[in-house]
Amino acid sequence: MAxxxxxxxxxxxxTADGKTTRVKSDRHGTGLRYRARYVGxxxxxxxxxxxxxxxxxxxxWLSAIETDMTRGQYTDPKxxxxxxxxxxxxxxxxxTSSPMARKELGRRLRLHVYPVLGTRPVGTFRPEHIRxxxxxxxxxxxxxxAYARNIFADVQxxxxxxxxxxxxxxxxxxxxxxxxxxxxxxxxxxxxxxQVFAVRAALLDRYRAMVDxxxxxxxxxxxxxxxxxxALSADGRTLHVVRQIKHVEGHPVFxxxxxxxxxxxxxxxxxxxxxxxxxxxxxxxxxxxxxxxxEGPKVSARLIFTAEQGGIVWRSNFNGxxxxxALAAAGLIPxxxxxxxxxxxxxxxxxxxxxxxxxALLDAGExxxxxxxxxxxxxxxxxxxxxxxxxxxxxxRARRAIDTVFQRLSRGDHGPQTAQ
Numbered sequence: 001m002a003x004x005x006x007x008x009x010x011x012x013x014x015t016a017d018g019k020t021t022r023v024k025s026d027r028h029g030t031g032l033r034y035r036a037r038y039v040g041x042x043x044x045x046x047x048x049x050x051x052x053x054x055x056x057x058x059x060x061w062l063s064a065i066e067t068d069m070t071r072g073q074y075t076d077p078k079x080x081x082x083x084x085x086x087x088x089x090x091x092x093x094x095x096t097s098s099p100m101a102r103k104e105l106g107r108r109l110r111l112h113v114y115p116v117l118g119t120r121p122v123g124t125f126r127p128e129h130i131r132x133x134x135x136x137x138x139x140x141x142x143x144x145x146a147y148a149r150n151i152f153a154d155v156q157x158x159x160x161x162x163x164x165x166x167x168x169x170x171x172x173x174x175x176x177x178x179x180x181x182x183x184x185x186x187x188x189x190x191x192x193x194x195q196v197f198a199v200r201a202a203l204l205d206r207y208r209a210m211v212d213x214x215x216x217x218x219x220x221x222x223x224x225x226x227x228x229x230x231a232l233s234a235d236g237r238t239l240h241v242v243r244q245i246k247h248v249e250g251h252p253v254f255x256x257x258x259x260x261x262x263x264x265x266x267x268x269x270x271x272x273x274x275x276x277x278x279x280x281x282x283x284x285x286x287x288x289x290x291x292x293x294x295e296g297p298k299v300s301a302r303l304i305f306t307a308e309q310g311g312i313v314w315r316s317n318f319n320g321x322x323x324x325x326a327l328a329a330a331g332l333i334p335x336x337x338x339x340x341x342x343x344x345x346x347x348x349x350x351x352x353x354x355x356x357x358x359x360a361l362l363d364a365g366e367x368x369x370x371x372x373x374x375x376x377x378x379x380x381x382x383x384x385x386x387x388x389x390x391x392x393x394x395x396x397r398a399r400r401a402i403d404t405v406f407q408r409l410s411r412g413d414h415g416p417q418t419a420q
């Protein structure tokens with residue numbers, strides 16, 4: 001049996017002749033009599049107390065602990081006292097990712113997970129509780145499949161850490177009956193050039209070059225907003241994507257591009273010319289923002305795109321007051337209603353310019369690895385999953401390749417049967 005059982009109502013004394021005898025302790029008759037004790041996998045002592053007359057129950061408890069350890073199913077008894085929220089917040093404090101990532105992850109947990117699972121003890125988690133969370137996310141307005149996948153991944157990470165800390169025997173997120181939210185099944189349908197230029201023409205002059213950069217270099221919206229003079233290479237042929245503007249709990253900050261990866265993108269001459277014309281008309285403005293988080297160190301950059309008042313371009317203002325009216329003018333979404341509000345246009349955001357960029361490169365025969373690098377994706381596999389359907393059909397190329405080989409063999413009086 002793992003550990004031992006202490007009888008706290010008696011103690012062992014040694015008599016004058018060297019013999020041992022059991023005598024009543026100072027706490028005899030008061031409190032819980034038996035304390036079952038053992039050393040856990042982490043090297044610390046664990047214990048549980050039982051009342052008088054329940055020594056057999058204490059023995060069974062220790063026996064069950066020993067069985068769980070042998071089977072690799074041991075969980076720390078304190079796991080039934082630590083709630084998911086308490087453990088998740090402690091886990092967040094020890095994560096080594098960027099402060100920005102921690103804040104965003106914490107925000108998702110607070111908004112969408114704690115209201116459902118926050119008070120549940122970690123050691124009591126079962127697959128049914130994860131299914132309950134997924135059902136709540138599916139019913140929640142404004143939580144799409146992609147966002148729900150992120151939230152699910154957050155919970156899975158927290159519970160994986162709980163397994164590592166012996167607070168949980170297995171991660172319920174991995175159960176067969178728990179179905180991870182599926183990504184949107186709708187394939188990307190890129191804009192045609194006429195749609196890109198129609199949106200561009202409907203924007204104010206000071207924002208039109210944003211379309212050139214988004215569609216011509218594949219930058220994300222935050223990267224466009226954070227583009228500064230130092231982004232242009234000396235020879236005007238490369239765009240250095242080194243920062244973006246993000247909003248952390250409502251506060252704008254400078255940060256590295258998504259994934260913490262800087263990158264260089266080929267700068268087409270037409271886009272370079274559009275940027276030069278824009279900077280002649282709207283001079284870059286030095287903007288100072290904290291780096292990474294609102295309390296981060298202050299960093300300055302001479303931004304190429306700024307608002308009419310001279311400050312940063314705020315995402316919410318730009319999307320609602322500039323981008324959606326331009327989409328409506330281009331016929332991509334309905335006109336505003338009587339209250340001046342536009343319909344949701346999630347698939348028509350500035351990200352559509354990145355889709356156009358990817359489709360143009362793939363249609364021109366650029367390889368998927370280069371496209372992935374230029375777009376700042378984590379790996380070419382991601383690019384392939386999103387844009388594989390846009391790649392030119394390879395069947396005709398295959399026919400031409402084999403025909404060329406066979407025709408060359410035929411001219412040498414050899415038939416295809418000799419090409420072994």
